[in-house]
Amino acid sequence: MCGATTGGVSLEGVDVTKESVIQGVVTRGEQPVGNAYVRLLDRTGEFTAEVPTSVTGQFRFFAAPGEWTLRTLAPRADVVDRRVVAQQGSIAEVNVSI
Amino acid sequence: MSRETALVTADWVEQHLDDPKVVIVEVDEDTTAYDKGHIRGAIKLDWTTDLQDQVRRDAVNKDQFAALLSERGVGNEDTVVLYGGNNNWFAAYAYWYFKLYGHQDVKLLDGGRKKWELDSRELVDEVPTREQTTFTAQDQDTDIRAFRDEVVEAIGVKNLIDVRSPDEYAGRLLAPAHLPQEQAQRAGHIPTAGNVPWSKAANDDGTFKSDEELKELYTQAGVDWGKDTIAYCRIGERSSHTWFVLHELLGEQSTKNYDGSWTEYGSLIGVPIVLGDEPGTAS
Numbered sequence: 001m002c003g004a005t006t007g008g009v010s011l012e013g014v015d016v017t018k019e020s021v022i023q024g025v026v027t028r029g030e031q032p033v034g035n036a037y038v039r040l041l042d043r044t045g046e047f048t049a050e051v052p053t054s055v056t057g058q059f060r061f062f063a064a065p066g067e068w069t070l071r072t073l074a075p076r077a078d079v080v081d082r083r084v085v086a087q088q089g090s091i092a093e094v095n096v097s098i
Numbered sequence: 099m100s101r102e103t104a105l106v107t108a109d110w111v112e113q114h115l116d117d118p119k120v121v122i123v124e125v126d127e128d129t130t131a132y133d134k135g136h137i138r139g140a141i142k143l144d145w146t147t148d149l150q151d152q153v154r155r156d157a158v159n160k161d162q163f164a165a166l167l168s169e170r171g172v173g174n175e176d177t178v179v180l181y182g183g184n185n186n187w188f189a190a191y192a193y194w195y196f197k198l199y200g201h202q203d204v205k206l207l208d209g210g211r212k213k214w215e216l217d218s219r220e221l222v223d224e225v226p227t228r229e230q231t232t233f234t235a236q237d238q239d240t241d242i243r244a245f246r247d248e249v250v251e252a253i254g255v256k257n258l259i260d261v262r263s264p265d266e267y268a269g270r271l272l273a274p275a276h277l278p279q280e281q282a283q284r285a286g287h288i289p290t291a292g293n294v295p296w297s298k299a300a301n302d303d304g305t306f307k308s309d310e311e312l313k314e315l316y317t318q319a320g321v322d323w324g325k326d327t328i329a330y331c332r333i334g335e336r337s338s339h340t341w342f343v344l345h346e347l348l349g350e351q352s353t354k355n356y357d358g359s360w361t362e363y364g365s366l367i368g369v370p371i372v373l374g375d376e377p378g379t380a381s
Contacts, residue, residue, distance in 0.1 A: 035215050037216070046295060047263065048264075048265060052215075061275045062273075062276065064265060064270050071302070073212075
């Protein structure tokens, strides 16, 4: 994908120094999962945002600094929860296997 | 209104795919989602171009809405079934629009696009063609639409429900976390507004919780059922989801959606704002 950074689609036009980015790829075996949904839950477990994965299995959130949980839902798969810490000005990469 | 009239299941939609009086309409935040596959026979409404005036910052007016639906082949006698991504946020926004302009026979697909996909139900690429109609829209029903002055006057008087995430409510975020955070306006919430994130009304798969669970949710959050209620979010689409729960599922007829929401309120000069996790006071 043109301009892609590792694990994510292009961040061109986004001032990453101001953002606390969480991004990654959902895979089943070696294959990216393009029809999964990734939910971002805050430190109390409350829903904050949700995105469908791209055809290449990728997802991204612009969070705030702190602890978050990624909850991944996909057809014919169990729900997968992954903890992640976001920091302003950096990109937290989380790869999810279902 | 009730769950039986306002909501349909994925099974119901599958059974009505070939019903000529049922028009299925997809409305997504991601306006390209339809092009990646949609329910067979579904048409698309683009909330950025079809449901927003392209010059003024406002909803499309009655004539624009009538022209839009006529051109897309939606008739006044049709049953309109809306669905979309993001747990039906924008489908609920479109639902509110149909009600705003007097189309009563409109329903939401419970769970929206996500539930449909997680069930591995059929999505197709073919775009249907529908004959033009002559759709007649009614005057706006302002019983379901709140404007800014009414919202300011409602502080400490009516139920105000901020349906954004806790971090947006408190002022730690300015937009949902899947969007870049640069915004011009102030962060925080309207004084006395309770925070009941829209997501508490839905299950993980996007379907709505039971009426009993929903009633309990808002009761626990301090909603006074004897008072009028105004729901708001950032741009009025998530609050459409909550308006749908209160007005359509629970039958609370004195519920309005403030579609100006935080992007308008948080940019107003001189209005009170509360930061942090507590509702704050009216003074």
